[in-house]
């Protein structure tokens with residue numbers, strides 16, 4: 001029986017373990033204090049499991065294990081390290097259904113979307129494994145009497161902190177670049193969604209030498225903050241909110257650590273009047289990631305700039321599509337859109353919906369919970385569209401991190417550009433037009449690290465992803481990510 005059929009027969013809960021532990025120095029273990037915290041299914045409110053509640057002492061143990069493993073790991077050749085990542089990628093693919101179902105239970109994302117996230121994580125491991133031979137230096141003809149060359153060396157122990165929106169994707173895929181580069185890692189997944197990372201601990205334990213990857217669960221201030229501050233952690237990589245990104249930057253300053261930050265977004269999608277409406281509407285829908293993570297994505301194109309000439313026709317079709325979404329239990333294969341991750345996230349999204357109404361925007365779709373009786377115990381919010389939004393409203397300036405799209409009307413490109421660039425963020429942008437010269441001009445003017453022309457939402461392996469302005473520092477999913485886990489050593493040999 002395939003794993004998929006087996007899951008369907010036994011039910012989603014058959015993927016849960018009786019007990020979850022962290023991975024420290026090759027051992028599955030509880031927190032030193034013995035403390036745990038419950039993780040909840042946000043679609044039903046049921047408790048799924050208790051997981052270790054780690055603190056600074058556990059961080060110390062994990063960092064010490066990573067330090068101990070580092071000399072052996074860095075002495076392997078990049079190709080040897082890459083082999084481990086390839087084996088891990090294969091394991092992710094073999095167990096994709098288990099991981100996807102755990103994320104569906106723990107995060108509220110649909111099992112279908114999470115299966116895709118596992119596939120993406122596996123692909124990134126293979127990609128970085130393939131880049132291993134590119135970890136090379138340069139020879140520099142600086143002087144006829146000397147031989148000058150560089151090496152790309154790892155940092156040592158990397159602290160990796162991940163958010164709740166793509167639990168297994170971020171936890172798994174963001175190990176690849178630091179590991180191939182020769183670092184060892186301590187990973188801390190989000191407290192709302194620890195299960196897939198703790199499940200992954202078992203596969204990591206089997207595949208990697210002890211201590212090369214360590215996984216600890218716990219909340220941000222108690223487990224995340226000591227990880228950032230630990231003197232032996234030389235490189236910190238964070239994905240999450242701007243507020244915590246700033247805290248991490250401050251905390252890392254004491255140790256002058258190298259950091260990378262992948263933070264929020266309030267991304268523009270600009271629709272010109274010459275587009276094929278069906279294609280562009282489908283893209284505006286997909287760009288919001290309603291059916292991926294219920295809009296809880298830094299990359300969502302949540303500010304939709306519609307040209308006045310097509311505004312009415314476009315909005316009518318988009319509203320129709322949004323109202324047809326199959327919202328349902330995340331573990332059902334037929335569900336298109338699941339629920340938000342927590343009460344806190346639900347309250348935040350609902351407060352922005354209320355704010356939008358108060359600010360004078362016009363609610364044209366969604367705006368609250370679905371009426372399906374079986375969804376009343378979960379944090380479900382219908383896909384929500386506001387029209388008549390002024391780009392200066394808080395609704396259009398602040399990241400909501402949920403299924404709320406703001407429609408802003410535009411007429412003239414020179415006026416549009418400052419509106420599109422008026423936010424603190426600069427992660428992604430999408431431009432829809434047949435006029436390539438206009439699209440290219442706009443792509444150059446827009447302050448964003450990742451721009452789609454006649455497309456949205458899709459990531460392409462190897463293409464650098466990251467933000468301008470307060471959307472972050474550094475680029476991931478690319479050669480730049482691999483190099484960011486190395487430092488250059490210059491060696492000069494006197495030949496005289």
Ligand code: ADP
Nearest residue numbers: 162163164189190219220221224225240241244
């Ligand atoms: P989100 O908005 O996605 O919940 P957060 O920025 O709150 O993002 O959290 C992302 C990750 O950062 C989580 O793993 C969380 O535990 C961790 N975190 C939160 N606060 C801190 C902190 N002060 N130091 C380190 N990590 C933190």
